[in-house]
Structure formats: C-alpha cells, structure tokens
Amino acid sequence: MVLNIAERHKLILKKLEENGFVEVTDLSKEFDVSLVTIRKDLKALEEKKLLFRSHGRAIPSNPYTTENHVNVKEKLQTKEKIRIASAAGLILEPNDSIIIASGTSVIEFARHLKPVEGLTVLTASLNTALILSENPNIDVIQLGGIVRRSSSSVIGPISEKMLAEFTFTKLFLGVDGIDLDYGLTTTNSMEASxxxxxxxxxxxxxxxxxxxxxxxxxxxxxxxxxxxxxIITDSGIDEKTKNRLFELGIDVTIA
Incomplete structure (x- = not known):
C-alpha cells in the first residue's frame, strides 16, 4: 500500500521515538519511495522542529549545545544537580587533593561539599573558590588566567602552566555534552584545552x-x-546509554 505524506511523517516520527534515530536509506526501502522523497519528508519535519537531520539520518533533536551564561544554566535541572552534588561528596577521602573544574554542576558540588580531613581544592571556577574559601577546613587554590565571563571561570595558558606544577587524587569535571562515540565536550575550545x-x-x-x-x-x-x-548523573539516563557506559568500564552512579 502506498502511503501519503501525512502517513509517512507519522510513521517516521514513531520510528524515531522507538529507535532514537532513522536512516534515509532504510526509510526509502521500507516505504518504497526515492531517497529524494525521504529527504524532503525529513526536511519538512525538521522545519517543524520535530527532528534534526544529520549525515543521512535523523535524530530527535539538535545535538549541538550552545553557550549560555552561568546564571542561566544554574536555573536548569537544579534538583538533579543537587542530588548529583550530594552523591559526589561521598567520594571524598581524607587528605584528598582535588580539582573542581567549572560549570554549574561543580558549583553545586562546592555548595554541598562536606570537607574531609586534609582536603585541598584547586579550581578554575571563581564562584567555587568563593564558596569554599568560607570554610576554614579546606585549603583552596584558585587558578590564574583569562577570566571567561560567561562561566565565571579562568582559562588559557597561565592556567594550564599552573596545573603542570601539581598532582591530584581526583578531578570533578562538568561538561556541556556527552556523546558515546565522540566523548566529552564543552562549548569553548580554550576551556576544553x-x-x-x-x-x-x-x-x-x-x-x-x-x-x-x-x-x-x-x-x-x-x-x-x-x-x-x-559519571554521576540522575535517573533520567536511559538504559541503553547506561549499559553502554558499563561496557566501556565506567562506573555510573545514579543520584
């Protein structure tokens, strides 16, 4: 039976929801229409913000994250970040020397951090340094460098040179994206460096x-x-992703 445009679009969205992606070639064979027709279907659905086209396939949404100011990001997923921060605090051990990078998740970690004996913290985040400096039981080292205003943190060669002078037991890292194939990413190349x-x-x-x-x-x-x-995350992580992380040998903690 030949499907009309509306029927194809409905089935495409259903398959996208079930599988997490659809391939142009697979849809062309299944619906018995040309590749050009399927590409037009996907383009129309993308214009309606119902999917995102990428390399001969479509996925539910645009995977590329944009840079927002730290004040905006702090208001997103706040309950999840608090649970993650509390779980991260349980990892600390006496005499730990740790790095706390930048980002709203690690700032939340600083707010909920209960210091252990002999704790030393080096951080790129100005907000984190200010929060932890109020606790007399924590030795705080603030990295120097170029101030990145959008994240209230430092970046650049001065920061990197300072890091070379130390060694740490743990790094607590916030990221903007986690792709199972590509890895960890952030919106700023100097922060990534x-x-x-x-x-x-x-x-x-x-x-x-x-x-x-x-x-x-x-x-x-x-x-x-x-x-x-x-990786410490919340219960919103799907089973496929969690299982893949386990296969990669990563300890996944659900907060």
Missing part, C-alpha cells in the same frame, strides 16, 4: 552531569570516554 590538562594532572576522572547532557555535543572536545572513571 584546560580540561585536558586537568585530566593529565589527576588520578581519577569523575564527571558530574545531569541526564540532559547525554547525546549532546559542544564545540570543544575534551576527551574520549575511555579516559573517564566515573
């Missing part, structure tokens, strides 16, 4: 990311998932 140096300086890499970050990509690539030891 600094994050790479943080990874080199730390023994254990812990990512704090709410579930909205999965399937997303930022402009600057930080690293592949093979470099990550643990």
């Amino acid at each position: 600094l994050n790479k140096e943080m990874i080199k300086a730390a023994h254990k890499i812990i990512v704090l990311a709410d579930s909205s970050k999965f399937g997303r990509k930022g402009f600057g690539r930080i690293c592949g998932l093979h470099e990550v030891d643990q």
